[in-house]
Amino acid sequence: MKYILLMFGTKAGVDTYRAWTKKDIDTHMAGLKSLANDLHESGELVAEQGLTGPEEATVVRGQKNGMPVTDGIFPESKEFLLGYWVVDVATPERAHALATRLSTVPGPGGAPTNMPIEVRQLANHPLKWS
Amino acid sequence: MKYILMMNATKAHYDAYAKWSKEDLQRNVAFMRAFSKELKDSGVFVSTEGLAWPNEAKIVRAGKDEEPITDGAFAESKEFLAGYWIIDVESPDQAYEIAARASAAPGPGGIPGSMPIEVRQVLTSFTDLGI
16 A cells, blocks of 8 residues: 655744754754665655755646746645655555654654654555556 | 646545546546656656545654554645656746646546646755755
């Protein structure tokens, strides 16, 4: 069963993160790397990807002539995707356990961030379009 | 430059989509498949995924004993990720052009849906975060 673990944050949350000390950021990254290594070893990691900050986020719509219309204005409350992990696991409980581990990656002072992680199953046919 | 093109949808959007006719759904899925194939043929394709409907979406946090705390309650306005494409292109404008094509995926009656597509550059390294 493939699940995607989604980490979201507001602009305010990203600004707070950028104000962390270098040591806190290094510890945080080490926690994420350790998790990625474990998932590589267990064979459960399908893909992981971080996104750049929300400042450059753009919403695009197609016009009738096919040309893009771009907009970069979002509500303050907008949750931006910060990154995701796609995992192939045996049970939903395993996906929840991995999300919990993501949520316990250290934040400021080494305390767990307790970040909420959204857990979703990937689509199968007929919505699978690739 | 790698970009992610994201389709987001509220539960109301999903409910509306569920009421599309079979023909409309088939036309939409056929477009998505052809679109992915074109991205592959033009050499910009990196990956794509569609997500299952959000009925079973859960928010997971670690409790004090590091046991999972799961919650399935979301605000009505919550934007759920419906699917994404990652593309490797030469410029932001090329990403926007491709996003505009995704936005024109046919909706009911074959009329372009004009879905908003969120376009974000993906990280090649964590220094891109500006920290």
